[in-house]
Amino acid sequence: MNAPMTFDTTGRDGKGAGGVRERLVVIGNGMAGCRAVEEILARDCSRYAITIFGAEPRVNYNRIMLSPVLAGEKQFDDIVINGADWYADNAITLVAGDPVMAIDRATRTVTTRAGRIEPYDRLLIATGSEPFIIPVPGKDLAGVVTFRDLDDVEKMLAAAGKGGSAVVIGGGLLGLEAAHGLSLRGMRVTVVHLMPTLMERQLDEAAGYLLKAELERRGQTIVTGGDTAEILGRDGAVAGVRLKDGREFPADIVVMAAGIRPATGLARTAGLDVERGIVVDDHMVTSDPAIMAVGECVQHRGICYGLVAPLWEMCRALAEAATDAPGGGYEGSVTSTKLKVSGIDLFSAGDFSGGDGVEDIVMRDAARGIYKRVVVRENRLIGAVLYGDTADGGWYFDLLKKGEDIAAIREALIFGQAFASGGALSHPNAAVAALSDDAEICGCNGVTKGRIVATIQAGAHALDAVRSQCKASASCGSCTGLVESLLALTLGSAVEAGPRTLCKCTSFTHGDVRRLILGKQLKAIPQVMQELHWSTPDGCATCRPALNYYLLCAWPGEYVDDQQSRFVNERLHANIQKDGTYSVVPRMWGGLTTPAELRAIADAAEKYGARTVKVTGGQRIDLFGIRKEDLPAIWGDLNAAGMVSGHAYGKALRTVKTCVGSEWCRFGTQDSTGLGVTIERMTWGSWMPHKFKIAVSGCPRNCAEATIKDFGVVCVDSGYELHVGGNGGIKVRATDLLCKVATEQEALDVCAAFIQLYREDAWYLERTAPWIERVGLDYVKSALFSDPDAVPSLAARFHYSQQFMQEDPWARRAAGEDAALHQHLAEVRPLALEVAR
Amino acid sequence: MIGEWLDVGPVGQIAPGDARTLPVRGGEEIAIFHTLDNRFYALVNKCPHKQGPLSQGIVHGSVVTCPLHNWNISLKTGEALGDDKGCVPTIPLKVDAGRIYLLREAVVGRQVA
Ligand code: SRM
Ligand SMILES: Cc1cc2nc3c(=O)[nH]c(=O)nc-3n(C[C@H](O)[C@H](O)[C@H](O)COP(=O)(O)OP(=O)(O)OC[C@H]3O[C@@H](n4cnc5c(N)ncnc54)[C@H](O)[C@@H]3O)c2cc1C
Ligand code: SF4
Ligand code: FES
Numbered sequence: 001m002n003a004p005m006t007f008d009t010t011g012r013d014g015k016g017a018g019g020v021r022e023r024l025v026v027i028g029n030g031m032a033g034c035r036a037v038e039e040i041l042a043r044d045c046s047r048y049a050i051t052i053f054g055a056e057p058r059v060n061y062n063r064i065m066l067s068p069v070l071a072g073e074k075q076f077d078d079i080v081i082n083g084a085d086w087y088a089d090n091a092i093t094l095v096a097g098d099p100v101m102a103i104d105r106a107t108r109t110v111t112t113r114a115g116r117i118e119p120y121d122r123l124l125i126a127t128g129s130e131p132f133i134i135p136v137p138g139k140d141l142a143g144v145v146t147f148r149d150l151d152d153v154e155k156m157l158a159a160a161g162k163g164g165s166a167v168v169i170g171g172g173l174l175g176l177e178a179a180h181g182l183s184l185r186g187m188r189v190t191v192v193h194l195m196p197t198l199m200e201r202q203l204d205e206a207a208g209y210l211l212k213a214e215l216e217r218r219g220q221t222i223v224t225g226g227d228t229a230e231i232l233g234r235d236g237a238v239a240g241v242r243l244k245d246g247r248e249f250p251a252d253i254v255v256m257a258a259g260i261r262p263a264t265g266l267a268r269t270a271g272l273d274v275e276r277g278i279v280v281d282d283h284m285v286t287s288d289p290a291i292m293a294v295g296e297c298v299q300h301r302g303i304c305y306g307l308v309a310p311l312w313e314m315c316r317a318l319a320e321a322a323t324d325a326p327g328g329g330y331e332g333s334v335t336s337t338k339l340k341v342s343g344i345d346l347f348s349a350g351d352f353s354g355g356d357g358v359e360d361i362v363m364r365d366a367a368r369g370i371y372k373r374v375v376v377r378e379n380r381l382i383g384a385v386l387y388g389d390t391a392d393g394g395w396y397f398d399l400l401k402k403g404e405d406i407a408a409i410r411e412a413l414i415f416g417q418a419f420a421s422g423g424a425l426s427h428p429n430a431a432v433a434a435l436s437d438d439a440e441i442c443g444c445n446g447v448t449k450g451r452i453v454a455t456i457q458a459g460a461h462a463l464d465a466v467r468s469q470c471k472a473s474a475s476c477g478s479c480t481g482l483v484e485s486l487l488a489l490t491l492g493s494a495v496e497a498g499p500r501t502l503c504k505c506t507s508f509t510h511g512d513v514r515r516l517i518l519g520k521q522l523k524a525i526p527q528v529m530q531e532l533h534w535s536t537p538d539g540c541a542t543c544r545p546a547l548n549y550y551l552l553c554a555w556p557g558e559y560v561d562d563q564q565s566r567f568v569n570e571r572l573h574a575n576i577q578k579d580g581t582y583s584v585v586p587r588m589w590g591g592l593t594t595p596a597e598l599r600a601i602a603d604a605a606e607k608y609g610a611r612t613v614k615v616t617g618g619q620r621i622d623l624f625g626i627r628k629e630d631l632p633a634i635w636g637d638l639n640a641a642g643m644v645s646g647h648a649y650g651k652a653l654r655t656v657k658t659c660v661g662s663e664w665c666r667f668g669t670q671d672s673t674g675l676g677v678t679i680e681r682m683t684w685g686s687w688m689p690h691k692f693k694i695a696v697s698g699c700p701r702n703c704a705e706a707t708i709k710d711f712g713v714v715c716v717d718s719g720y721e722l723h724v725g726g727n728g729g730i731k732v733r734a735t736d737l738l739c740k741v742a743t744e745q746e747a748l749d750v751c752a753a754f755i756q757l758y759r760e761d762a763w764y765l766e767r768t769a770p771w772i773e774r775v776g777l778d779y780v781k782s783a784l785f786s787d788p789d790a791v792p793s794l795a796a797r798f799h800y801s802q803q804f805m806q807e808d809p810w811a812r813r814a815a816g817e818d819a820a821l822h823q824h825l826a827e828v829r830p831l832a833l834e835v836a837r
Numbered sequence: 838m839i840g841e842w843l844d845v846g847p848v849g850q851i852a853p854g855d856a857r858t859l860p861v862r863g864g865e866e867i868a869i870f871h872t873l874d875n876r877f878y879a880l881v882n883k884c885p886h887k888q889g890p891l892s893q894g895i896v897h898g899s900v901v902t903c904p905l906h907n908w909n910i911s912l913k914t915g916e917a918l919g920d921d922k923g924c925v926p927t928i929p930l931k932v933d934a935g936r937i938y939l940l941r942e943a944v945v946g947r948q949v950a
Contacts, residue, residue, distance in 0.1 A: 195875070196853055204874040205853070227849075259935075276934065352874060360898070538873040541895040541902035541909075564854030564873070568893035568904040576904050580890040825857040825869060826845055828944055 021049040024322075025110055025120035027100045027266065029054025031063055032295025032311040033126030034082055039319030041090055047323060050092045051118055053110070056149055057097030059083055063149070064308060067340045070153050070181030103270040105288055122322065125267055125278060125286070125293040129260035129306065134169065138231030143238030144254045147178045156253065160185035164252035167191075167241045169228055171198040173339060175257035176215070180341040182255070183220055190249045191215070192226040192241060194258075202337040202348040204537050206371050207387040209526035214344055214369075223247070262297045262304050277304040282329030283321035284314055294318050300332060307335050336397045338390065347393035350383035350400050351375065352537075358382070363414045366531040367443060373537055374414055379407040385537075392416040432485040441486070442472040442479045452486050462496040463487065463507065480507045480533065503542035505534050510546070510763035517554050525551065525562055546764035549651065552687055553759050556801035563818070569649035572821060573809045574631055577624065582631060584610075584623045585648035586638045587684065590658040590676035590696075591619030600641030608634045618655035618693070620646055628822050636814035644808040647684070651765070654693050656680035657705065661698030661715070670715035672698035675744055679713075679751055685805040686755065686798070689762040689771075693727075694751070707735045710758075710768040711751055716740075720747040724754060724780070725772035733769040736777045739785070750784070753794035757783055760797075842931065842938035845869070848877065849935075856892040856901070858882055861944060867928055868892035869937065870912050872899055878912035879930045879939055885910070885923025 024040070026033045029052050037050060054060075065079035087094045098112045109119045131146035133139050145155045159166070160182055168179045171193030183189040191198075197208030198215075212222050223243070231254055232240040240250045262277035273279040273287035277299030284292045284300075294314050296306060305311070310333035320327030336349035352375045363372045370388035374381060374396060380403050384396040395417040399406060406413055435441075437450035447470050455470040466483055467474040473483045484507070487495045502510050513532065522528045525547050529539060539547070544565035551559045569575050574582035586601065601621055605613050611625035626634055635645075647654060656679050659665065661672030676696040683694065695704040696713040705728075706712030712723040712735050719742040723735035738754065741747050757780065762771040772780060784790055813822070851857050851871040859867040859879075868882035868891050876899060882892050889905030896902075899912045909918040915925040929940035 194849060197875075200853075200875040358899075536898065538897055540897045541907070544895060544897065564852070564896065567895065572893070576890070576893060578887065578889075578905065580888070580893075820850065820852075820857065821855075823857075825850060825859045828843070828859060828861040828864070828867075 022047060022121040023119060024048035024050045024122045024124065025118055026050065026052040026124045026126060027103075027110065028052075028124075028126035028128060028295065028297075029056065029060050029094065029096060030126060030128045030295065031060075031081075031308055032128070032315060033124065034060040035311060036124060036126065036292075036294050036315040036318050037090075037092065038082075039315045040322050043319055043323040043325050045090070048122070050090070052087075052092060052094050053098065053100045053112060053118075054094065054096040055099035056151070058150065059087070059094070059096070061150070064340070066147070066150065066153050067177035067181060069150075070147075070156060070178065071184050071342070072181075073342070076150060100266060103266055103291075105270055105291070108290065121290070123291045124318075125291065125297060126295045127263040127266065127297045129296040130263045131256060132259040132261050133256050134228060134258050136228055136230055138233050138238070139256075141231055141233040141238045141254075142236055143252065144231060144256060146256050147174050148260075156182060156255065157185070159253040160187050162252065163187065165190070165250045166253045166255065167249050167251040168255040168257055169241070170255075170257035170259065171195075171222065171224065172201070172257065172259070173199060173337065174260075175255070176211075177340055178255045178257055179215070179220055182253075183218065187253075188219075188221075190221040190223060190241075190251075192223045192228055192243065192249070194225070194227055196225050198222065198224065199337075199339070202385075203346070203387075204352055204373065204385055206373070206526050206529060206534075206537050207346065207348070207385050209524070210369065210371055210387050210530060211339075211344065211346060213527070221249070223249075260296070260306060262299070264297055267291075267293065267297070275299050282317060282331065284318040284330065285321065292318055292322065300330060303332060305333065305335065307337070309333060309335055334397075334401050336393065338393070345386070345388055345390040347386040347390040347396075348384065349393070349397045350381070352383035352385050360537060361414045362535050362537060364530055364533040366533065371530060372414055376406065376410070376413070379405050379410070381406055381413075429485045429489055432482055433489055441482050442474075445471040445474065447472040449486065452483060453490055456487060456490045461487070461491060461494060464509075465496075502546060503540055505529075505536040505539050505543050506532060507535075508532055513547070514550055514554075514760075517550055523551065523555055523559060525565065549687060549689065549764050553801075557804045570651070572628060572631065573635075573645055573649060573813065574626070574628075575649045579625075581625045581627055583648070584626050584631070584634055584638075585616065585620055585646040586643035587646040587680075588620040588643075589680050590656055590673055592658075592673065592677065593620075597641055597643060600638060600643070604634050604637045607637070616648070616655075618648070619657050620648075620655065622648070629824070632813045632816075632819070632822055635810035639808065639811050639814055644684075645810045650687065651690050652687050652692065653680075653683045653685070654691050656683070657693070657695040657709070659696070659698050659703040661696075665698055667701060668698035668715070669717050670698060670720070670744075672696040672704065672713070672715050675713065675715075675720075675747065676704075678744070679748065682748060682752065682802070683755060685807070686759070686802060687805065688755070688759055689764050690767040692755070692758075692768070708732060709735065711754060713747055713751075718742065720744070722747060722750055722754075725768045725777070727767055727769045731769075733773075736772065738777075738781065749791055749795050752798040753784055753791040754780075756794040756798035756801075841941040843941040843944055845937050845939055847936055848932060851877075851937075854896050856894075856896065858890075858892050859939075859944075864945060865926075867939070867944065869930070869939075870896055870901060872896055872912065874898075876912075877930055877932055877937055879928035880910070880912065880915050881926045881928070883925055884908060885915075885917055885925050886921065891925070 060082040062079045062081050068074040098114045100110045101113050102111045109117050111117050131148050145152055166182045166187040166189050168175045168191045171191050179189045179191045197205055198211050215222055227244040229244045230242045238251055238254050240248050242248045264274045264278050267278045268274045278293040278297055280286055280293050280298045280300055284294050286293050295311050314330050317330035339346045358377045361374050373385045375383035381399045386393055435449050439449045441449050452472050460466045460469045473480045501507055502513055528547055548562045548565040563571050574584055605623050608626055608630045610623035614622045616622045656676045658673045658676030662668035662670055692710045694711045695706040695709040697704040697706040698715050706714050707723055708726040708728045714721040721740050722738045724738045726733055726735035853871050853873050856868050856870040866882040867879055869879045882890050884891055884903040886908050889903040891901050893904040894901040900909050902909050908921045915927040917923040928943045931938050
């Protein structure tokens with residue numbers, strides 16, 4: 001394809017080649033190979049006669065700048081590191097465009113594709129990495145490209161010139177830079193990424209979410225959790241990409257950016273020690289003392305690197321050894337990452353996996369789209385993730401590499417270098433104290449420091465009081481920290497603790513969070529955390545389930561339930577027992593059953609070895625001791641007999657208890673059983689702040705115990721008394737009478753409206769009894785009855801959301817959904833393994 | 838860590854925020870966790886409190902909250918956090934080229950020889 005080009009310049013130097021000088025042959029004219037040569041020449045320019053072989057038909061250039069070349073921000077000439085004159089000036093022979101095909105260690109020669117044989121005294125392998133091509137059908141079609149060298153960029157530019165669509169497989173650094181470039185060049189770009197968050201090796205969930213949102217805002221389609229099944233072709237060329245879940249995306253070009261692999265083929269065939277990379281010691285010497293290796297193709301102390309920074313350090317150690325200069329050798333690198341996409345500032349370094357003795361300091365500024373997280377252990381910085389403002393990335397990275405003690409600047413660390421180095425201002429309070437009275441603290445509501453201080457002095461001694469009296473930090477909340485500082489400065493220790501916040505991750509209460517989710521149209525957990533300045537990266541076991549519920553309630557049909565934010569019972573649709581098995585409770589509508597259902601239950605109990613079968617306090621049957629592996633199967637059997645989940649495990653509608661009522665009972669006034677069944681059919685499947693129980697009694701003797709339920713109906717001759725806010729349990733509370741209605745339909749409407757009011761108003765894990773104690777019965781009555789439209793519109797919202805909820809979760813699992821939740825990863829049978837070895 | 842590594846499959850088998858189990862014939866069941874910031878950890882699947890199956894808890898940061906009584910257990914050290922006291926054994930784990938490996942002797946060595 002490309003004729004080998006040779007700059008044979010060895011003769012120009014006075015001493016000439018061979019003889020005096022040792023022969024150094026370098027395989028790989030890339031970043032590490034040439035840098036190593038530079039480092040050697042800097043130490044001893046007359047020791048070696050140097051020949052460099054490069055597979056690419058061009059001089060040494062800065063590979064990382066291929067991204068700006070693709071994006072149109074740079075030309076190839078701008079990114080050349082060493083032009084032809086460098087080779088000439090240093091008497092280096094460059095053989096470009098003719099790759100080395102074999103190394104013969106016995107004769108100490110290398111052979112190229114064109115048949116050139118070159119002897120060496122010392123050999124340096126710097127072959128870099130090869131793009132990893134995922135083995136799917138269609139991978140060899142024309143139009144499938146990788147992103148590694150200038151030829152790849154040229155192919156992409158040629159495709160982009162024709163417009164159309166591009167699919168990039170891989171949402172890591174390389175994939176996103178390719179996507180960005182192609183999108184700037186006018187293509188419609190889809191990024192398909194296997195993992196649930198972008199750049200998952202460098203970013204946490206919070207930063208990954210922000211990045212995705214920004215790329216989507218720029219018009220790219222980002223598919224996370226997308227597993228490529230096939231590259232579709234038409235007439236031998238790429239036409240699209242199909243995922244394992246069946247989705248298809250059209251494509252005129254497919255960029256494979258799914259990862260890289262050290263290029264170790266030559267070394268392996270030559271018999272050098274190779275694991276993932278070519279194994280080298282601290283002086284970059286391989287298992288053959290005459291052969292060195294450097295760059296992405298090596299494995300040093302078990303690690304293969306994919307970034308340039310480590311190469312610089314490797315090359316220094318290598319050159320010291322190759323010139324017998326004193327030096328300590330290479331000890332491994334801590335790396336940091338930046339994404340080269342214009343307008344997106346992102347930085348990550350070190351370890352940010354949290355854990356014990358490890359403290360996360362998080363700062364979020366929603367208005368400016370900033371997320372910063374630094375991780376500290378024993379007063380040393382060990383990791384950092386910055387999104388939106390990376391000005392301090394270098395400073396954090398420096399603190400991290402040096403392992404400096406940051407105790408003295410701990411308080412101000414997250415605010416960055418300028419702030420933390422401010423000496424006297426190193427405590428945030430001190431910085432706030434130094435602000436002038438007319439400095440604006442709350443941008444949303446235009447409240448100055450002076451006004452906040454005055455409000456505090458006038459008696460607002462808690463955050464909440466300040467918020468309600470002068471509105472500071474009442475909107476987006478990003479100035480909460482500043483307001484808290486002002487409280488502390490103005491009152492000293494007299495600051496009153498505000499109402500309980502949702503959890504330790506936020507300074508907002510449940511009420512604030514619910515209001516802001518609606519007001520700011522927040523639709524995903526990471527988005528809520530960002531916009532409301534969560535102080536932890538991914539929340540805790542308290543706030544995640546609460547946020548999941550609030551979002552589900554706020555955006556029915558739109559929000560996708562986050563399984564990872566649900567308590568095990570709700571994730572597995574069964575109640576966990578003390579021995580780790582589960583109980584299974586099928587629904588029995590209104591407590592009614594049939595011989596056929598009972599038979600199916602009996603069969604299931606035997607088939608799956610239920611050790612206890614018990615009638616519950618909620619008028620249905622509980623099968624105990626079922627193993628998590630058997631759950632989908634037992635549900636399938638129960639489904640087949642017409643039964644669905646009883647949600648005995650959920651913050652959801654549990655049971656509707658009934659008594660026999662007018663159909664049989666000599667005192668019955670109405671069909672309480674029938675009404676109970678109708679109510680249960682209307683309400684099952686709905687998620688609630690807490691569990692919710694209903695009962696319908698046929699007369700005031702109240703055999704269904706309707707007056708200790710969340711919603712109770714007591715039938716009387718003239719109609720239906722509706723009661724709310726009762727529970728048995730730890731603290732028994734009898735219901736309050738809400739109202740009396742004449743018809744079944746009215747009873748159903750009020751029931752639906754009351755449930756919806758509770759769903760929209762109560763805090764997560766607040767049952768109706770404590771909710772009503774908190775807000776008052778009068779509030780509930782007025783919310784339902786002061787406006788004649790209230791009941792119909794609340795009921796309509798309830799029915800709308802039920803549309804999406806009344807699908808039996810068991811049926812989907814029995815059909816195979818989320819099978820992984822019920823299966824072991826594998827089983828270890830030590831004996832079998834011994835044999836297999 | 839020196840020793841032999843047991844390949845237990847690709848990382849994609851465990852969604853972030855989830856855990857999966859690995860029963861060991863004649864030994865303790867192991868739980869492998871994938872945190873939301875994409876780290877992997879392995880512990881014996883038994884809460885130090887009353888043997889709750891930790892694999893079924895909610896994962897946040899590098900902590901799992903036991904599903905039975907809400908103890909918080911560190912995935913890194915196996916220790917109970919806060920005021921609770923107790924510790925569950927951890928299994929050395931490494932991820933290499935997209936696959937999860939457990940230190941073999943920690944998995945099977947736990948059995949009676
Ligand atoms: C199975 C059952 C006992 C029985 O064998 O009868 C039962 C079992 C449990 N109840 Fe109950 N309750 C059962 C009826 C009741 C009743 C009676 C009723 O519904 O009429 C009450 C009193 C009424 C009430 O709820 O107000 C009741 C009040 C509680 C409470 C206290 C609630 C409160 O607000 O104070 C809890 C604790 C909680 O939910 O936080 C609780 C919690 C539990 C839990 C879920 C404990 C737990 O968290 O693991 C038990 C799980 C059992 C399981 O794995 O299946 N259970 N529980 C009953 C299942 C009913 C059903 O068919 O779904
Ligand atoms: C588009 C892009 C963007 C990047 N962005 C960044 C970034 O922002 N930050 C960062 O730190 N890193 C980045 N990288 C990674 C960085 O470029 C590499 O870490 C670096 O180039 C590795 O240097 P190397 O010398 O080991 O390999 P290379 O630079 O790839 O050099 C190896 C050379 O060896 C040649 N070769 C291979 N086999 C043979 C053979 N048999 N005979 C002759 N020659 C052979 C190859 O053709 C190649 O020219 C990026 C990479 C790409 C592709
Ligand atoms: S009363 Fe207590 S022991 Fe009995 S089922 Fe309810 S929670 Fe369990
Ligand atoms: S068994 Fe884990 S907290 Fe009790």
